[in-house]
Amino acid sequence: MFVLSEGPILHADLDAFYASVEQRDDPALRGRPVIVGAGVVLAASYEARARGVRTAMNGRQARALCPEAIVVQPRMSAYSAASKAVFEVFRDTTPLVEGVSIDEAFLDVGGLRAIAGTPAVIAAGLRRAVADRVGLPITVGVARTKFLAKVASGVAKPDGLLVVPHERELDFLHPLPIERLWGVGKVTSAKLRSHGIRTVGQVAGFDVRELVSFLGPAAARHIHALAHNRDPRPVQVGRxxxxxxxxxxxxxxxxxxxxxxxxxxxxxxxxxxxxxxxxxxxxxxxxxxxxxxxxxxxxxxxxxxxxxxxxxxxxxxxxxxxxxxxxxxxxxxxxxxxxxxxxxxxxxxQMELPFAGPDLSTLDTTLDAVRTRFGTASVTRATLLGHAPLVKIVAGTVMRSTGRR
CATH class of the missing domain: 3.30.1490.100 (DNA polymerase, Y-family, little finger domain)
Known part of the structure; x- marks a missing residue:
């Protein structure tokens, strides 16, 4: 019987997403350290990360670590548009897509071998399609479980592809540090390291009852199962x-x-x-x-x-x-x-009594329709308005004059 040795799950993760969009849209930023967000770092390019800048870091600390960094204000609409374009590539690859966040997803390509090739071939094609159609770098991990596919993409970053064959799963997983296990943050890591446990393989070698004694039953069983690559969760479409x-x-x-x-x-x-x-x-x-x-x-x-x-x-x-x-x-x-x-x-x-009074739901949907047609800034609250030469008061809000009818 023929047994597949790779896949079928892909974990696709865009690299330094916000910063990559900024570098894509402004050629002057390419190859240079970029920080998105001034007060707090929302994203940092890999050039800035090489200097120690990390997401959620205080902006002043980040600029001290990397004085030559270019700081840009976030453009959420641009990131949303880029995410939608990337997810179109995902859905063109397979209908089995589970979005995890704006910049990552799991894909199940197990049923596509006859028409599209092996999971590794499909993953390589996915990376090319994202680069060609959206202009962004993306890393893909390929493995038998969602957990291991995500670990593989993390190890392969940036702009990489890593396939973990079935027969090499534990050889790949066990030398990695314990922080690669989902659910192992600073507190759990400190507890494990205080007991001399530093690698995933050491977690796998421990009796789960010993882990329970200092981690508690839920956390102990969870990380012990992952250390053996036991993760039965399927890719969930439409969650x-x-x-x-x-x-x-x-x-x-x-x-x-x-x-x-x-x-x-x-x-x-x-x-x-x-x-x-x-x-x-x-x-x-x-x-x-x-x-x-x-x-x-x-x-x-x-x-x-x-x-x-x-x-x-x-x-x-x-x-x-x-x-x-x-x-x-x-x-x-x-x-x-x-x-x-x-x-x-x-x-x-169920509606609440009394029924009389203004229908605020109608106002909400009307404002939604105006913003959809004329842009999110077309209608805003007076308190959010800076300086505008002409405004019209509409239902307790302020509408900028657009010149359109």
Missing amino acids: RRRSIGAQRALGSRRRTPGELDVVAAELVDRLARRLRQAERTCRTVTLRLRFADYTRATRSLTVPRPTTSTEVLLATARTLLAAALPLILDRGLTLLGLSLSNLDNSGPH
Whole structure:
């Protein structure tokens, strides 16, 4: 019986995604260290990473490590467009695509051997297609499980391709450091290393009962299984997100409560529109904070009924922000984020009494339609508006004059 020795799962991961888009769009940035984001590093090119710059690093620290770096402001619309183009390549390769984030996905190509070749051949073609059609570098790992395919792509970065044959899986996996195991962060790594465990192979060699004694049952069984490359999860097509979020880096300058409210309103407007476009509802709003001393905090609130209303979500976010304000003023804030969770499919739901009053859902959908047709900046809140020569007040918002009818 003929047995495949590679695949069938590909893990495709764009390299330094935001920075690569900037280098693609501006030839002057190619081959030079690029940092996306001034207050906090959202992405760094590999030229900047070689100098020690890392994602989520304070911007001042990053510039100290790499003074010659070129710092650019993030362009989320450009990154979203590039992601959509790359995912079109993925879906042209196989219908079995599971998006993990804006810049990575798992693909199952196990049924394509007769028409497209081996997984290694398909992966090579995928990389060429992304380079030719989107102009971005991408790394692909090929393996029998999702876990090992992701590890392979991580080892192959940047702009590489690594195939792990079935018969060499443990030979490849076991010499790697324990941090390559999913779920092994700083705390778990420190516990393992304190017991002399430094490689994946050493985890595999431990009795799982010993691991349970200092990691707990869930974590111990999870990493022990991965150390043996036991990962039965299939590529899940059409899996819907359990949450959506957005954040804003604030830099080191102290912000007033009014300025923080403006940021929260901007994030809510963005997230509420995404929620409605995805035809989802949400019940829980979570506020995420990062302080000047690099500590973090979260606060969440669940509303009584599922909603897509911008005003309901904004009121909830403002409640959370007001409650956290004493902590913010005391410690300083460098990042503010919001996420929406407890998501469900949008559909008929029980209306609340009284029924009289303005139909805010109609206002939301009308504003969504205007932004879709004329751009996201065509309608905005007065508090978010800088200086414009001509504005029109529309339903409590401000519309820039575009000259179009």
